[in-house]
Structures are given as structure tokens and as C-alpha cells.
Amino acid sequence: MTSSSPAPKVSGTKIYPASVKNRAYVLAGVALIMYLVSLRVQATILPMRNKMQETKNASRVIGGLNNEFLLLPLLGFREAAAGLLWVRCDQFFDSGDYDAILPLVRVITWLDPHDSNVYGTGAWHMAYNFTDSQERSDRRYIYPSEALLTEGIQNNMLIPDVKFEKGWENFDKIKNFPEAAAAFQLAIDTPPNKNNHDSWPQGAPLKTWHILAHTYEKMGRIPDAINVWHEAMAISASRIKSQGKTKDFSDWMLRQAEIHNLQEEYQRFHDRYTTTGHDHVNPSKYPGVQFPFGGSNKPGPWDVHITNKITVMLPKVLRFTGTFNSADGARVDVLIEDWDYKPHIDKDSSTAFAVDPNQTILMDSIAVRKDAYDREMDMSKDPKMYSFAHNYYRIVVSYDPRTTAPTMQDRFGWSGEGMTDDNPDRLVVDNTPGQMANKYIDGFGATGPIWDPAIAPWPQYTQPKRMLMITYKVSRDQIMGRSPITDANIVPNQIMPLGPGMLP
Amino acid sequence: MGVIYAIARQTVREALRRKIMWIFLVIGVFLISLGPVFGFLSPKDSQTVLRSLGLAAILLAGLFITIVTCIYLIPVEIERRTIYTVLSKPVQRYEFLLGKFLGGFFTVFINIAAMGIVFLAMLYFQEGHHIAPEMARGVMLTFFQMLLLAAITIFFSTITTPVVNFFLSFGVFLVGNLSSVTDTLTTSQNKIAHGVGQFIYYILPQFGNFNVQNRLIHPEESIVNMNAYIVQNIFYSLAYSAVVLAVAIILFDRREV
Known part of the structure; x- marks a missing residue:
């Protein structure tokens, strides 16, 4: 073979x-x-x-997920699981089951740290939606809300969305204008990206410039505000030019609003700080900040003579009455919090953002009518928000010229330069650098420098904020009505530059 | 090549006749078509859900189609003894294996392409008649991920039964996807955990490389050059598949049928 x-x-x-x-x-x-x-x-x-790829929090994500959502992350589809969980969140929003949303928001942002909308919505939900029976927000959620936005910004530095949300929350809810301005500026400084259709060719949408200008107004930094309005108008002009012929006039209307706001800025400055051209708001020949309403011929800030009395009507029901010699439209702020209040955040995936049930904080404001105010704060119906588990509490009654209505600022200026109190203990001057505004008038009689818009910006932030404040230190027994709250409980005022509820 | 092509063509015909594959395809298309249901969310959320679910549906359906198609390609021929008829002709075993692999590969390609077209068409109509090139890249990456999985499944089919092969292939895919966990193991102080991490990193295919959906779904949040990354992953998929197929041929040459 x-x-x-x-x-x-x-x-x-x-x-x-x-x-x-x-x-x-x-x-x-x-x-x-x-x-x-x-x-x-x-x-x-x-x-x-x-x-x-996001490899952070892998084990925590897996630990925080139900079986039905586990397969997708294991196969690498964290975003799909995040999307389905967000759909479930939407159902919880509809049914009002707000507590169930927070752990889901925590897991979703771990699963998909680039879903910027979840950061914004989750933070808004915490800051605005948890309220007591009188529609007051649960301020214990402010710090976790801010922390979530900060985390969202760190994970999404190339888009302006979360930065804008942080700015807005500080502007609208917390009234921390320096923090808001920093966040809006961060959004504006975002590198332009063609994929960001809402912003291109800028790094942020035009509304960011608008709200930044408003924030500078609130801070009393008017030259900065005017500069930002001019920047916004340059952007809107180029938009209108690039559009050519169009039947969509929304950008034209926006531009008209910008012009209006800029002119109003000049007008307010003129009315409040120059010696001529005053209108019905202040018919005198002097700036309102020196001669507030009332026709007084005596130079100097107006004595608002703030007084306050706290009466405990029932346990956890406090009535605030007092006088405030300003005008209708002013609002007196009230803060009640644990004497040693410290913001708290829970990072565990199953109890994420749950607040400490033993902490108490309340913030509200009372309208002034005919130089007086009167309001009852009932905290007895919301023991989960107001446990009063601590021994001592801080009660602050205050007036802030930066957060007040423009009609009040017409009288007292952007920084409260035009107001004082016959009790010097009640006048607080906030020299925190972030609170300093442009100084327009150095002395009475209009002898100080007058700002000239031709040389804007005027880089002189030397005007501190003048606030009115009365601080009490009271015991739990007093809150419960076992003994009265009197002027003997008044203690020296303390500046809280970042705002109540925020970490120093 | 003619022999390999003939076997591949016949394999595709046989695979397309299998009802189970069509069931997975229909389920995949059904899941993709669920996307518009989430239109009640905000536009950005809706877009995110639509895109992420679409890609996930293609992956899930593609995963089962690949495994179910490839685990039977060789065992069935042996079981039915049709392999004797084929190998008695001037057909080498490696040609038979490569033909089977290519047949399975084309079958998977047809299915993923079909789902991809439905997905992209869905996006086109849902997102204001805008073509989404980044999503086409996502479908392409899924396809090369399945190519690698097909090679591994064919490799296992030369040494194990279909049932064992199913769990082996699925397990390798799952572990290969857990890059976020295995990366942590490689830096562990525990020697056993470190050894496991090293084994997974050096021996098992890195399916986790292909998980860049986040950057595809949120393109505005990245300036990384995706094209370079995708090309490297395709190259990795081809190189690792070649390794697995070479070993599979060596084993199949020695197997008694």
C-alpha cells in the first residue's frame, strides 16, 4: 500500500x-x-x-439597585437602567411620593453621571418640594441640594446646565448672590461646543447673561450689571444679524427687553444716588438714601426703628409682632433653627439625602403693613420638620436690603445705606468680601463720588451691606410655651455670610 | 476560500430558518419601538431614554442571537452526523470551522443591521428628522462586540456541549463587561483578589471597552476623539477573535467527531 x-x-x-x-x-x-x-x-x-467611562461608585450602584434593574448595568448599560429609573421617578412625582424619589436620584446620578437633567431636577425637588402645612420649604434639604449640584458640575464641566441650576437656586431660593454670580459666571465660561445647540457659539445660553446681570444688581454691583447687559446685547445683536430675514421675532423681543433692563438700571442709579432728576419715588432734591421718604429735612439715614415681640401661643406656635418704620412692601425675615445647627448630608444609596429628623430649621418672611407686622408661625402640625429635639434655638428677625423689593431699595439703596436704627445693636454691617457692593456716596450731602457710567466698571467694592437684625437665644421649654420669650433672650447678632443653613 | 464561503452561506441559510433567532429579533425591534412611549418626559430626558434603551435593546437581542446561533453551529453537525459528509469531501476541519464562524458572524450582522436600521429610523423621526451619526457608531461598536463574542462561542463549541457553552459564553461576556469591578481588583492588596483581577485583565476579553454609550448618548459632554477609540476597539476585537479562532482550530483538529 x-x-x-x-x-x-x-x-x-x-x-x-x-x-x-x-x-x-x-x-x-x-x-x-x-x-x-x-x-x-x-x-x-x-x-x-x-x-x-465612569467607574466610580460601581459597588454602591449595584447595592442600590433592585433585581429588575440590575442586568442592564451588569451588561454595561448603566444609562438604560438610569433612564428606566428616571421614568419611575416621574411616576413618583405624579403620585406625590416625594420621599421615594431621592434614593433613586442618588442611584441614577451614580449610574449616569452625565445626565445633567437629573442633577437639576433632583436638586430643585429637594430645595422646593418638601414643605410644611403652611407651604414653607424644608430648609434641611438646602445643603444636600447644593451638594448634588456641586457634584453635577464636577461631573459635567463641559456643559452649562448644572452650573446654571446652581446659580438659579442660590439666586432664587437661598438668596446667596455671590455664590449665584460665581455659578453663572462659571456657566458663561464653559467652552463653546457645537453639540450644545442651545448655547453655540457661546458656552452658555443667553439667559445666563441676563440672570447674571440681575444677580449683580442684587449685589449692588451696578457697573458690573451694566457691563453684562452690554455683553448680552452684543450676543443678541449678532444672533439677529445671523438670522437674516425671519418671521420669528423672539430674539428681537429679547433684545428690546435687554435694552429696557439696561435703561432701567441707569434710571434707578440716577434716582437713588444723584442729586437731580428725582421722580415720584423721591420728590426731594436729594438722593433717597440720604433723605428717605417723609419730607424730612434732617440729613442722614432714615431711622426705621425695628422692634419685635415673640409670643408663644401654643407649643411650637410662635406669633411675631413688631414695628418697622419703612413703607408697605418691606418684608421682615424670620429664622428659627437649632442653636448649633450644622448642615447634614446622607450619602448612603438607600437613604440618600434623608435629612436628620432631630434637626429643626424654619425660614419665612412677614410682610410689613402700615409700619407694623404680625404673623403666627405654626410648627405644631409638622413634627417631622420641626422636632425641636435640641435644648436651645436661635431666632433671628432681620431685614436685608439686598433681597427686598426695588421700591424699598429706592428708599434705602442697594446696600441699605439710607437706613439706620436708633438702637445701634440692631444695625449689622456685613463686611464679608462677597457682600461688598460699589460705593456711590461717601458722605452725607452728596459730597462723595458719583459713579460715571462712561468709565464703567468702577472696580471699587467698598460698600458693606447694612442689615437690621434681632437675635434671640431661647430654650426648648420656651418654644413649648412653658416660659415666655422676652427681650432678656436677645443676644448679640452674628453674621452668617453664606446664609442660614449653609456650611461656614 | 471557496469552501469556507460555501459553508458560511449554507450556515446563514440554516440560521435564518431557526425560529428562536427571529423571536429574539422581534423582541429587539419591539424594545426599540418602545422608545417613543417615554415621550412624556422632558425632551432631553426622552432623548436620553430613547437612545440608551435602543442601544441596550440591540445589545441584549444581539447577545442572545449571537450565543444561540453560535452554540449550535458545530455540535448540531456532529450530532446529526452531517459533519462526516462534509469532512469526507476535500474540506479541511479549519475550513469547516471558519466557514461556520463566518456564517454565524453574517447572521449576527444581518440581525444587528436590521435592528440598527429600525433604531436609526426611529431616532430620525423622533428627533426632528435629524440623523444621529453617534448612534450609528454605537450600533457598529455593538456589532464588533458581538463578533468577539461569536468567536468565543465558536471556541467553546469545539470543547463543550451547547448548554455548557451557553453559560460559559454568557459568563465570559458578563465578567468581561465588569471592567469597573475588575479594574479595582487589579489594584487590590488582597493577593487572591489581585490574582483574579490580573487573570480577568490578561486572559478574558475586555467587553467593557465597548461600553461608551454614555459618551454617545451625551455627546455634548465630551470632547474626546471617539473615532480613534472606536478604531482601536475594532482592531482589538479582530485581534482577539483571531486568537480565539486559532486556538479553536487547534482544538477542533484534535477532536474526535
Whole structure:
């Protein structure tokens, strides 16, 4: 018997043709080379992958998920699981089951840290939606809300959305205008990105410039506000130009609003700080800040003579009555909090953002009518918000010229320069750098410098904020009505530059 | 090549006749078409959910189609003894295996392409007649991920039964996807955990490389050059598949059928 193929070789108990053995050697060599190639490629991929993929909180995410949502993250589809969880959140929003939303928001932002909308909505939900029976927000959620926004900004530095949300929350809810201005400026400084259709060719939407200008107004930094209005108008002008002929006039209307706001800025400055051209708000020939309403000929700030009395009507029901010689439209702020109140945040995935049930904080404001105010604060119906589990509490009654209505600022100025109190203990001057405004008048009689818009911005932030404040230190027994709250409980005022409820 | 092509073509025909594959395809398309249901969310949320669920549906359906198609390709031929008829002709075993692999690969390609077209069409109509190139990239990455999985499944089918192969392939895919966990293991102080991490990193395919959906779904939040990353992943997929197929041929050459 003859054969053209070589004789098979014996290998153990099995016999393989030589071609098979030869092929095995070649294939083993190929496999080894390709394996080394794949390792080399993997080494190149790994640093890029680490940049692009979120590997943080992997175990916490898995621990925080129900079985039905576990498969998708395990297969690499964290975003799909996040999307489905967000749909469930929406159902909870509809049903009013607000407590169930927070742990889901925590897990979703871990699953998909680039879903900027979840950061914004989650933070808004915490800051605004948890209220007591009289529609007062639960201020214990402010700090976790801010922390969530800060985390969202860190995870999404290339988009303006979360930065804007943080600015808005500080502007509208917390009234921390320096923090708001910083957040809006951060949004504006976002690198322009063609994929951000709402912003391109800027780094942030035009509304960010608008709200930043308003924030500077609130801070009393009018030259800065005017500069920002001019920047906004330059952007809107280029938009209108690039549109050409159009039937969509929304940008034109926006531009008209910008012009209106800029003119109003000049007008207010003129009315409040210059010696001529006063209108019905202040018919005298002097600036309102020196001669407030009332026709007084005596130069100097107006004595508002703030007084306050706290009566405990029932346990946890406090009535605030007092006088405030200003005008209708002013609002007196009230803060009640644990004497040693410290913001608290829970980072566990199952109880995320849950507040400390033993903490108490209330913030509200009372309208002034005919130089007096009167309001009852009932905290007895909301024991989960107002546990009063501590021994001592701080009660602050205050007036802040920066957060008041423009009609009041017409009388007292942006920084309260035009007001004083016959009790000097009640006048607080906030020299915190972030609170300093532009100084327009140095002395009475309009002898100080008058700001000239032609040389704006005027880089002189030397005007401190003048506030009125009365601070009490009361015991739990007093809150419960076992003993009265009197002027003997009044203690020296303390500036809280970041606002109540915020970490110093 | 003619032999390999003939076997591949026949394999595609047989695979397309299998009802189970069509069931997975229909489920995949159904899941993709669920996207517009979430239109009640805000536009940005709705877009995120639509895109992420679409890609996930293609992956899930593609995963099962790949495994179910490939685990049976060789065992069925052996079980039915049709392999004797094929190998008695001038067909080498490696040609048979490569033909089977390519057949399975084309079958998966057809299915993923079909789901991809439905998905992109859905996006086109849902997102204001705007073509989403980044989503096409996502579908392409899923396809190369499945190519790698198909090679692994074919490899296991030369040494195990279909049932064992199913769990092995699925397990390798799952562990290969857990890069976020295994990366942590490689830096662990515990020697056993470190060893496991090293084994996973150096031996098992890194399916986690292909998980860049986040950057595809949120393109406005990244300035990373995705094209370079995708090309490298395709190259990795091809190189690792070549390794697995070479070893599979060596084993199949020695297997008694």
C-alpha cells in the first residue's frame, strides 16, 4: 500500500497527520502574536476608557439597585437602567411620593453621571418640594441640594446646565448672590461646543447673561450689571444679524427687553444716588438714601426703628409682632433653627439625602403693613420638620436690603445705606468680601463720588451691606410655651455670610 | 476560500430558518419601538431614554442571537452526523470551522443591521428628522462586540456541549463587561483578589471597552476623539477573535467527531 502523504506520527494514544501538527504550530504562533497585539491595543485603550467611562461608585450602584434593574448595568448599560429609573421617578412625582424619589436620584446620578437633567431636577425637588402645612420649604434639604449640584458640575464641566441650576437656586431660593454670580459666571465660561445647540457659539445660553446681570444688581454691583447687559446685547445683536430675514421675532423681543433692563438700571442709579432728576419715588432734591421718604429735612439715614415681640401661643406656635418704620412692601425675615445647627448630608444609596429628623430649621418672611407686622408661625402640625429635639434655638428677625423689593431699595439703596436704627445693636454691617457692593456716596450731602457710567466698571467694592437684625437665644421649654420669650433672650447678632443653613 | 464561503452561506441559510433567532429579533425591534412611549418626559430626558434603551435593546437581542446561533453551529453537525459528509469531501476541519464562524458572524450582522436600521429610523423621526451619526457608531461598536463574542462561542463549541457553552459564553461576556469591578481588583492588596483581577485583565476579553454609550448618548459632554477609540476597539476585537479562532482550530483538529 502506498500513500503520497507522510506517515502519521504517534502522539500519546492518538495519531494526527503531520499537516495537522504543522498547522497547530503555525496557529499557535499566530495566536501568540495576535494575543500580544491585543494586549498592546488594550494597553492603549485602557487610559482612554478610564477617561470616558465612569467607574466610580460601581459597588454602591449595584447595592442600590433592585433585581429588575440590575442586568442592564451588569451588561454595561448603566444609562438604560438610569433612564428606566428616571421614568419611575416621574411616576413618583405624579403620585406625590416625594420621599421615594431621592434614593433613586442618588442611584441614577451614580449610574449616569452625565445626565445633567437629573442633577437639576433632583436638586430643585429637594430645595422646593418638601414643605410644611403652611407651604414653607424644608430648609434641611438646602445643603444636600447644593451638594448634588456641586457634584453635577464636577461631573459635567463641559456643559452649562448644572452650573446654571446652581446659580438659579442660590439666586432664587437661598438668596446667596455671590455664590449665584460665581455659578453663572462659571456657566458663561464653559467652552463653546457645537453639540450644545442651545448655547453655540457661546458656552452658555443667553439667559445666563441676563440672570447674571440681575444677580449683580442684587449685589449692588451696578457697573458690573451694566457691563453684562452690554455683553448680552452684543450676543443678541449678532444672533439677529445671523438670522437674516425671519418671521420669528423672539430674539428681537429679547433684545428690546435687554435694552429696557439696561435703561432701567441707569434710571434707578440716577434716582437713588444723584442729586437731580428725582421722580415720584423721591420728590426731594436729594438722593433717597440720604433723605428717605417723609419730607424730612434732617440729613442722614432714615431711622426705621425695628422692634419685635415673640409670643408663644401654643407649643411650637410662635406669633411675631413688631414695628418697622419703612413703607408697605418691606418684608421682615424670620429664622428659627437649632442653636448649633450644622448642615447634614446622607450619602448612603438607600437613604440618600434623608435629612436628620432631630434637626429643626424654619425660614419665612412677614410682610410689613402700615409700619407694623404680625404673623403666627405654626410648627405644631409638622413634627417631622420641626422636632425641636435640641435644648436651645436661635431666632433671628432681620431685614436685608439686598433681597427686598426695588421700591424699598429706592428708599434705602442697594446696600441699605439710607437706613439706620436708633438702637445701634440692631444695625449689622456685613463686611464679608462677597457682600461688598460699589460705593456711590461717601458722605452725607452728596459730597462723595458719583459713579460715571462712561468709565464703567468702577472696580471699587467698598460698600458693606447694612442689615437690621434681632437675635434671640431661647430654650426648648420656651418654644413649648412653658416660659415666655422676652427681650432678656436677645443676644448679640452674628453674621452668617453664606446664609442660614449653609456650611461656614 | 471557496469552501469556507460555501459553508458560511449554507450556515446563514440554516440560521435564518431557526425560529428562536427571529423571536429574539422581534423582541429587539419591539424594545426599540418602545422608545417613543417615554415621550412624556422632558425632551432631553426622552432623548436620553430613547437612545440608551435602543442601544441596550440591540445589545441584549444581539447577545442572545449571537450565543444561540453560535452554540449550535458545530455540535448540531456532529450530532446529526452531517459533519462526516462534509469532512469526507476535500474540506479541511479549519475550513469547516471558519466557514461556520463566518456564517454565524453574517447572521449576527444581518440581525444587528436590521435592528440598527429600525433604531436609526426611529431616532430620525423622533428627533426632528435629524440623523444621529453617534448612534450609528454605537450600533457598529455593538456589532464588533458581538463578533468577539461569536468567536468565543465558536471556541467553546469545539470543547463543550451547547448548554455548557451557553453559560460559559454568557459568563465570559458578563465578567468581561465588569471592567469597573475588575479594574479595582487589579489594584487590590488582597493577593487572591489581585490574582483574579490580573487573570480577568490578561486572559478574558475586555467587553467593557465597548461600553461608551454614555459618551454617545451625551455627546455634548465630551470632547474626546471617539473615532480613534472606536478604531482601536475594532482592531482589538479582530485581534482577539483571531486568537480565539486559532486556538479553536487547534482544538477542533484534535477532536474526535
